[in-house]
Amino acid sequence: MPTTDGGRVLADLRRLAEFGRYKTGVHRPTYSPDDIASREWLVQQFAAAGLEAVIDGIGNVFGRSPCASRRLLVGSHSETQPHGGWLDGALGVVYALELARAFAADPACAGLGIEAVAWADEEGHYGNMLGSRSFTEGLSATELDAAQSREGKALRQALADAGYAGRPYARLDPARYVGYLEAHIEQGSMLEQAGQHIGIVEAIVGSWNYWITVSGEQNHAGTTEMHRRKDAGLALVQLASAIHERFAALAGQDRQSRTVWTIGRILLDPNAPSIVPGRAEMQVQFRDTDTAVLERFAAALHQLVAAADRSGPCRIAIAPLSKSLPAAMDSRFQAAIEQAAERHVPGRHRRMPSGAGHDAQVLARRLRSGMMFVPSIGGVSHHWSEDTGEDDIVIGAQVFAAAAATILQAG
Amino acid sequence: MPTTDGGRVLADLRRLAEFGRYKTGVHRPTYSPDDIASREWLVQQFAAAGLEAVIDGIGNVFGRSPCASRRLLVGSHSETQPHGGWLDGALGVVYALELARAFAADPACAGLGIEAVAWADEEGHYGNMLGSRSFTEGLSATELDAAQSREGKALRQALADAGYAGRPYARLDPARYVGYLEAHIEQGSMLEQAGQHIGIVEAIVGSWNYWITVSGEQNHAGTTEMHRRKDAGLALVQLASAIHERFAALAGQDRQSRTVWTIGRILLDPNAPSIVPGRAEMQVQFRDTDTAVLERFAAALHQLVAAADRSGPCRIAIAPLSKSLPAAMDSRFQAAIEQAAERHVPGRHRRMPSGAGHDAQVLARRLRSGMMFVPSIGGVSHHWSEDTGEDDIVIGAQVFAAAAATILQAG
Numbered sequence: 122m123p124t125t126d127g128g129r130v131l132a133d134l135r136r137l138a139e140f141g142r143y144k145t146g147v148h149r150p151t152y153s154p155d156d157i158a159s160r161e162w163l164v165q166q167f168a169a170a171g172l173e174a175v176i177d178g179i180g181n182v183f184g185r186s187p188c189a190s191r192r193l194l195v196g197s198h199s200e201t202q203p204h205g206g207w208l209d210g211a212l213g214v215v216y217a218l219e220l221a222r223a224f225a226a227d228p229a230c231a232g233l234g235i236e237a238v239a240w241a242d243e244e245g246h247y248g249n250m251l252g253s254r255s256f257t258e259g260l261s262a263t264e265l266d267a268a269q270s271r272e273g274k275a276l277r278q279a280l281a282d283a284g285y286a287g288r289p290y291a292r293l294d295p296a297r298y299v300g301y302l303e304a305h306i307e308q309g310s311m312l313e314q315a316g317q318h319i320g321i322v323e324a325i326v327g328s329w330n331y332w333i334t335v336s337g338e339q340n341h342a343g344t345t346e347m348h349r350r351k352d353a354g355l356a357l358v359q360l361a362s363a364i365h366e367r368f369a370a371l372a373g374q375d376r377q378s379r380t381v382w383t384i385g386r387i388l389l390d391p392n393a394p395s396i397v398p399g400r401a402e403m404q405v406q407f408r409d410t411d412t413a414v415l416e417r418f419a420a421a422l423h424q425l426v427a428a429a430d431r432s433g434p435c436r437i438a439i440a441p442l443s444k445s446l447p448a449a450m451d452s453r454f455q456a457a458i459e460q461a462a463e464r465h466v467p468g469r470h471r472r473m474p475s476g477a478g479h480d481a482q483v484l485a486r487r488l489r490s491g492m493m494f495v496p497s498i499g500g501v502s503h504h505w506s507e508d509t510g511e512d513d514i515v516i517g518a519q520v521f522a523a524a525a526a527t528i529l530q531a532g
Numbered sequence: 533m534p535t536t537d538g539g540r541v542l543a544d545l546r547r548l549a550e551f552g553r554y555k556t557g558v559h560r561p562t563y564s565p566d567d568i569a570s571r572e573w574l575v576q577q578f579a580a581a582g583l584e585a586v587i588d589g590i591g592n593v594f595g596r597s598p599c600a601s602r603r604l605l606v607g608s609h610s611e612t613q614p615h616g617g618w619l620d621g622a623l624g625v626v627y628a629l630e631l632a633r634a635f636a637a638d639p640a641c642a643g644l645g646i647e648a649v650a651w652a653d654e655e656g657h658y659g660n661m662l663g664s665r666s667f668t669e670g671l672s673a674t675e676l677d678a679a680q681s682r683e684g685k686a687l688r689q690a691l692a693d694a695g696y697a698g699r700p701y702a703r704l705d706p707a708r709y710v711g712y713l714e715a716h717i718e719q720g721s722m723l724e725q726a727g728q729h730i731g732i733v734e735a736i737v738g739s740w741n742y743w744i745t746v747s748g749e750q751n752h753a754g755t756t757e758m759h760r761r762k763d764a765g766l767a768l769v770q771l772a773s774a775i776h777e778r779f780a781a782l783a784g785q786d787r788q789s790r791t792v793w794t795i796g797r798i799l800l801d802p803n804a805p806s807i808v809p810g811r812a813e814m815q816v817q818f819r820d821t822d823t824a825v826l827e828r829f830a831a832a833l834h835q836l837v838a839a840a841d842r843s844g845p846c847r848i849a850i851a852p853l854s855k856s857l858p859a860a861m862d863s864r865f866q867a868a869i870e871q872a873a874e875r876h877v878p879g880r881h882r883r884m885p886s887g888a889g890h891d892a893q894v895l896a897r898r899l900r901s902g903m904m905f906v907p908s909i910g911g912v913s914h915h916w917s918e919d920t921g922e923d924d925i926v927i928g929a930q931v932f933a934a935a936a937a938t939i940l941q942a943g
Binding site: 308310326328341344345355357365380383385387393397398408476478500502 | 718719722751752760765768783791793804805806807887914
């Protein structure tokens with residue numbers, strides 16, 4: 122059984138967090154100078170672990186194991202959210218590095234190759250899971266040409282500035298791998314609340330997103346009588362309220378429901394206290410691991426919008442924004458992680474969905490895939506204060522290595 | 533009867549609109565170079581009309597009539613909203629100028645003085661009705677020191693840059709005037725819809741404003757289960773929806789109700805699609821001419837906020853922002869305007885409230901006051917496309933002069 126070195130894992134995570142350090146977290150957007158420098162550092166670490174290290178045309182860092190007879194692709198992303206946490210992504214990359222070292226050092230693992238990867242831009246600074254999509258299904262020239270950051274920098278320019286322009290885009294050969302394995306922080310507090318140390322991901326939720334636009338009539342808030350108004354803000358809050366109510370009823374029909382829904386973004390125009398809003402917009406999102414559930418929510422949403430539009434006085438339109446499908450994790454991979462967890466933290470692990478999106482949902486379209494979670498303190502995520510206990514980081518690495526060994530040895 | 537010159541009124545309005553012209557409207561914020569230049573131009577016009585013209589320490593332009601035995605203060609404000617209309621404020625100032633000329637030219641008006649005024653900053657670039665409040669009740673040094681524009685420029689600095697610093701602040705001597713008369717565009721479409729030409733204002737509404745803050749817990753929209761959320765955005769839309777419903781019920785109890793209410797400003801934090809909002813805020817405003825009605829709405833609002841706060845899971849707080857009291861217009865002034873309107877546009881006038889605030893509501897605290905409206909095309913207001921038909925502008929001036937004569941002659 123390959124043995125991980127917890128001290129080395131913590132040291133590598135701390136070193137990686139130096140690239141773009143912000144308070145106790147990290148600010149390392151994709152293709153920023155800190156991100157580029159950290160990818161170069163990963164190349165060195167992968168090479169030192171005996172892997173053939175390369176950065177491809179989209180910025181993915183691969184550490185290849187050319188002589189292995191069976192290979193498992195292991196990794197996560199290495200850039201961070203703006204002023205994000207030090208472990209989100211980094212944990213899975215450093216675990217992959219540690220597994221490569223542990224497997225190389227264990228004679229019983231001869232012929233079993235860990236190929237480490239640090240995906241580019243899972244966090245979507247330039248596009249949704251750019252690196253893993255480029256690898257798994259390729260990015261069109263249209264998308265590459267059009268993509269830009271929130272600040273308006275073109276992806277092509279960012280790649281050129283990073284020195285990646287002109288490099289080949291690595292593409293998946295499914296025959297090369299037994300599968301894909303990813304470790305990540307939970308980003309929620311289910312494990313912590315239950316006093317558990319390992320989460321075995323059963324499925325990654327699909328996330329369906331819609332943009333709703335209410336068109337009314339902008340007017341003076343003092344001189345426009347109520348019966349003459351077409352108040353887009355009023356229509357929006359009524360619709361938003363109805364959506365929450367209907368979604369809660371839908372979720373309530375299923376006592377096991379872990380569906381979540383969010384109206385996180387609302388814009389009124391002109392958003393001034395003495396002006397009747399002429400236009401109002403909101404984004405509606407819901408997530409579940411079951412496509413049938415997602416379809417029920419979508420149908421209910423369309424119904425509510427159509428009814429609100431018919432009832433007037435404002436016009437209400439709905440447009441789909443993005444729709445990721447739920448991704449089931451391979452059942453044998455789940456069993457391997459569970460078995461490893463039971464050995465190291467008996468009874469202190471659980472099967473659970475991933476409410477957040479991950480590169481594994483992209484890889485799962487072409488490879489058997491598995492995901493393992495370690496706890497997030499207080500469930501904090503996408504914030505510089507995100508953290509995980511050192512013991513959990515250390516134990517997680519060992520469980521992860523044991524699971525990888527079981528998977529690679531399973532024939 | 534003093535006779536106004538419609539062509540001269542239109543020419544003056546068009547000349548005044550040159551200061552800060554923007555498309556077919558005007559961009560002339562208070563104390564901007566265009567505003568300062570326009571006030572100098574008004575000094576010249578007031579002087580040419582035989583008035584003693586002066587700009588005081590807050591920027592009010594007065595045209596005094598020292599030899600008259602009875603005086604009526606007549607005017608409006610001369611700055612505009614950002615990219616606002618050409619008549620909002622300007623119409624009442626140019627009418628005042630025209631009345632001064634018409635009265636001076638009419639031997640029957642000997643001894644009757646029109647004192648013209650162009651108030652500063654009714655539109656609140658630096659403070660709420662600064663000029664008329666300075667004149668009527670004085671501004672405290674504290675307010676003068678603290679006031680600043682939305683862009684952060686200090687009022688003291690703006691006054692110094694305008695060349696007004698160190699000038700005396702003119703203060704009202706109530707014994708000097710029979711009263712105050714103001715003409716203004718309606719800023720609504722009640723007159724236009726009814727095919728009428730003159731509005732006789734019965735009262736200016738009071739406007740009560742509140743800021744509501746919802747404190748929840750910011751969380752990841754994928755990993756935070758619904759039952760663990762404290763979604764400030766959800767609490768806000770539910771409360772906003774309940775406020776609209778309760779206010780509509782309250783207004784419905786009174787079939788004559790002209791109460792209006794508006795939630796024009798909503799802010800979510802961080803307002804991102806995949807983050808459960810941790811904080812949400814909104815401004816709630818309602819207006820009526822009856823203080824008892826305003827008090828009923830305020831009580832209902834506080835009740836709803838307290839109930840929403842109690843029901844959890846978010847904390848909800850309410851803070852008063854500003855509260856202007858309704859101002860009744862003098863009944864004899866109303867009668868004088870109505871009588872003049874009936875002579876020039878028989879049957880085509882109406883008594884009505886003013887849903888917008890005006891300097892007249894400040895003057896009314898110390899002087900008998902009256903207000904007259906001319907129609908706004910399409911009810912458009914606070915937008916560069918605001919306009920009024922030329923015929924309505926010309927007839928309005930004559931009705932206004934006739935009303936002023938009746939008031940001054942009434943002894």
